Amino acid sequence: MECGGCGARVKNNGEECSSCGCYVTTSFFGRRLDKYYWVKAVMDTVDYLNRQEPAILLNLHKKSKRVLIDLSGVKFIDSMGIGELVALSDRQGYMNQDIRFVVDNESVYRSLESLGLLHVLDVHKSVEEVLGVWDIGK
């Protein structure tokens, strides 16, 4: 499979990419940055097939206090995927992490809104917005 961070070949799901150091799953990659852990979707759909991948990536790097789940470019999230976002958000309590989501697609944003989840999930419209809230640069 291909590393979403740099395009290099990675053998297994959840493995660390030897060229860029990202953790790689089929539909996401996780990159340890200075001040936060960036988990980025590389496919435009989050559904029952790949919904557990962000949790896999978070479990590989539990020490980050700040986690950005970047769903920029994601155009569709099915109900199981949405359930998983809520489960990820729950980690804030028991893992003591600050977990923010970036959703830039209008229809995904509206479906979260219609389910009342904008009160449950910490959703932002861009990575820059989250970094501003955290008061950190890139």
Ligand SMILES: [Zn+2]
């Ligand atoms: Zn890589």
